[in-house]
Amino acid sequence: MFSAKIYKQRRTELKKKIEKGLILFLGNDESPMNYADNAYKFRQDSTFLYYFGIDEPNFAAIIDIDENKEMIFGNDFTIDEIVWMGPQKTVKQKAAKCGVNLTFKMNELENILKAALAKGRKIHFIPQYRHSNMIKLQILLGIDASRVNDYASQELIKAVAEQRAVKSKEELEEIEKAISIAYEMQVAAMKFAKAGMMEKEVAGFIEGIAISMGSGLSFPVIFSKHGETLHNHFYGNKLNNGDIVVNDSGAESLLHYASDITRTFPVSGKFTQMQKEIYEIVLLAQLTAIKSIKPGVSYKDIHLKASTVIADGLKALGLMKGDVKQAVKEGAHALFFPHGLGHLLGLDVHDLENFGESNFGYDNKIKRSSQFGLKSLRYAKALVPGIVITVEPGIYFIPQLIEKWEAEKKFTQFINYQKLQAYKNFGGIRIEDDVLVTETGSKVLGKPIPKFVDEVEEVSSSKI
Ligand code: GLY
Ligand code: MN
DSSP, rough: OOOHHHHHHHHHHHHOOOSEEEEEEOOOOOOEETTHHHHHHHOOHHHHHHHHOOOOSSOOOEEEEETTEEEEEOOOOHHHHHHHOOOOOOHHHHTTTTOEEEOOOTTTHHHHHHHHHHHTOEEEEOOOOOHHHHHHHHHOOOOOOOGGGSOOOOHHHHHHHHHSSOOHHHHHHHHHHHHHHHHHHHHHHHHHHOOOOOOHHHHHHHHHHHHHSSSSSSSSOESOOOOOOOTTOOOOOOOTOOOOEEEEEEEETOOOOOEEEEEEEETSSSSHHHHHHHHHHHHHHHHHHHOOOOSSBBHHHHHHHHHHHHHHHHHTTTTTOOOOHHHHHHHHGGGGSSOOOBBBBBSSSSTTGGGOOGTTTSSSOOOOOOOOTGGGOOSBBBTTTTTTEEEOOEOOOOOOHHHHHHHTTTTTTTHHHHHHGGGOOOOOOEEEEEEOOOOEEEEEOSOOOOHHHHHHHHHHHHHO
């Protein structure tokens, strides 16, 4: 945990932004895998962690704005439970660590909320993503569980999202710790992967690094020679010399801040000429995007800039043709780059996504596009200092998409379908770093992870 002072400051900041009423925070409970005692790895709700830091199931909290009171709800463990779990701190002790003095048993939560409701007081809560917490809200507030999120407080969402988006010094240190784990995962994968191995051997190996160095993965590893499938969680392919592999993976620091890094490398340690040509385009798009990042510039513009570099490069190879600017405007390049340039990063790998992207990624000035590719951009609005955003362009050759567009004669003025035939088994390439928006520009966080062709070839040819 951070010091109690930090959690107190965060709550004080939040209280200034909410006019009146009570703020209800639900921590997460255990999620059973197949019966209650056999649960998935516990992950606390990130907003609960942000304001209270208690990294355990079965907690809730209230901030009473009108009475300026902060309360934590939880039950002390019984001796029967301690027999199975070992020594445990009391709720009071846990609450003191985040600077809260007022604690109650969990069954008091319902009484306090019902009393507030009876007086017509406003109860703010953020959108819920776990069904158990939706059911809890139905019980506590009398709202139909399936419609809970219709009643989430817009005032609270805005306040929390604004606060959590801008990272403090100690948060950046945590993110950098998470990136240093990702560094080890990336380099280890390059050195460990060999022809004849199954993808899962490498995926398992790097997951072990995340567990041994931090709090485990920040999302399920994407490790695949079929990098053209953007979020490929299948690890059943055998690696061969000549294959390139996309490794999109990250870890959580001990305090659950995330990293999210992608590298693409050749199993043999040497890219083919064809692979190198595409790789250099993706790298240039990424470097150009990183260089363009500064406060006030919209991330949509940077996405479009990266898209233009991609379309330019593909035109030079003869895979695209015609007017590049127009091709990007119409979305023809999305055949190769069908996702957004990046997303916020913090306590969650897609930070704040549970608040709904339109609540933090877009604003009155920039509305979400419906165009294929651009519609998947998660953060489009003007950048502000202190946010951390991923920069992750890619080029993919997705056979099903190419066949569909070709059959529809889509963008024939911009795409050379004939020449594309030779790339149908290419796979995909993505390169991703985690970037801080500074007062004057940007900073790639963490120790540099090999990404230039010679660096990647050097590391991936020195096998362990
Ligand atoms: N690293 C996976 C993603 O950004 O969606
Ligand atoms: Mn990402």
